[in-house]
Amino acid sequence: MGAAARGVDFGLTAAEAVAQVREHRPDVVFLCSPNNPTGTALDPAVVAAVLDAAPGMVIVDEAYAEFARPGTVSALAVLPGHPRLVVTRTMSKAFGFAGGRLGYLAADPAVVRAVQLVRLPYHLSTLTQAAARAAVAHRDALLGTVSAIMAERDRIVATLRERGLRVADSDANFVLFEVGGDQTVVWNALLAQGVLVRDVGLPGWLRVTAGTSAETDAFLAAMETVT
Numbered sequence: 003m004g005a006a007a008r009g010v011d012f013g014l015t016a017a018e019a020v021a022q023v024r025e026h027r028p029d030v031v032f033l034c035s036p037n038n039p040t041g042t043a044l045d046p047a048v049v050a051a052v053l054d055a056a057p058g059m060v061i062v063d064e065a066y067a068e069f070a071r072p073g074t075v076s077a078l079a080v081l082p083g084h085p086r087l088v089v090t091r092t093m094s095k096a097f098g099f100a101g102g103r104l105g106y107l108a109a110d111p112a113v114v115r116a117v118q119l120v121r122l123p124y125h126l127s128t129l130t131q132a133a134a135r136a137a138v139a140h141r142d143a144l145l146g147t148v149s150a151i152m153a154e155r156d157r158i159v160a161t162l163r164e165r166g167l168r169v170a171d172s173d174a175n176f177v178l179f180e181v182g183g184d185q186t187v188v189w190n191a192l193l194a195q196g197v198l199v200r201d202v203g204l205p206g207w208l209r210v211t212a213g214t215s216a217e218t219d220a221f222l223a224a225m226e227t228v229t
């Protein structure tokens with residue numbers, strides 16, 4: 003198992019992805035779109051090229067797909083005719099149901115049958131299934147905050163860029179931004195002002211999750227004093 007490298011801007015082109023698949027010839031390729039911690043969705047051409055080049059299964063993790071910017075193409079669009087493609091999603095993010103521990107996948111019926119064969123018995127409790135069914139029945143209410151979070155996310159990206167910071171394009175509910183110095187110093191300075199962001203271990207970069215409008219205001223005001 004290995005992790006393939008991304009470019010300096012954290013992007014992944016079809017040519018780079020294919021070169022790495024050819025080099026490692028993995029049984030399973032995981033593509034994360036939108037990616038964590040960068041937040042950027044993959045160009046569908048990358049998924050298509052990897053599907054062509056990969057000798058085995060290609061799993062596209064779309065945990066944050068509901069937050070993607072308009073026009074972003076889901077790998078679901080290329081499922082027909084690609085029996086080695088699996089698209090995974092979760093109810094943890096847009097549904098705000100992380101405590102339910104409920105993920106799901108879309109794939110060719112043959113793949114779904116194979117998964118049914120090897121899955122553990124009672125892998126999802128009856129109560130979890132009932133809660134998930136209720137969540138799906140009330141999806142409009144549960145997904146109602148997604149557009150508000152996307153608006154806050156876009157405001158964070160635009161404001162930090164206006165202030166001259168490098169920011170990764172985000173199709174998720176978080177934003178990866180360059181602090182212009184030691185990220186641990188900025189992380190501590192933000193915390194001292196009551197703002198908790200995430201240090202994901204990328205030197206010089208931090209990740210902030212989009213929440214309410216007041217939280218964005220607090221984050222942006224704190225950033226003005228620390229960078």
Ligand SMILES: Cc1ncc(COP(=O)(O)O)c(C=O)c1O
Pocket residue numbers: 034036037038063065092093094100103104105
């Ligand atoms: C990219 C990505 N995929 C999948 C997950 C899994 O979420 P969960 O295990 O809550 O379904 C996460 C959680 O942070 C994630 O960031």
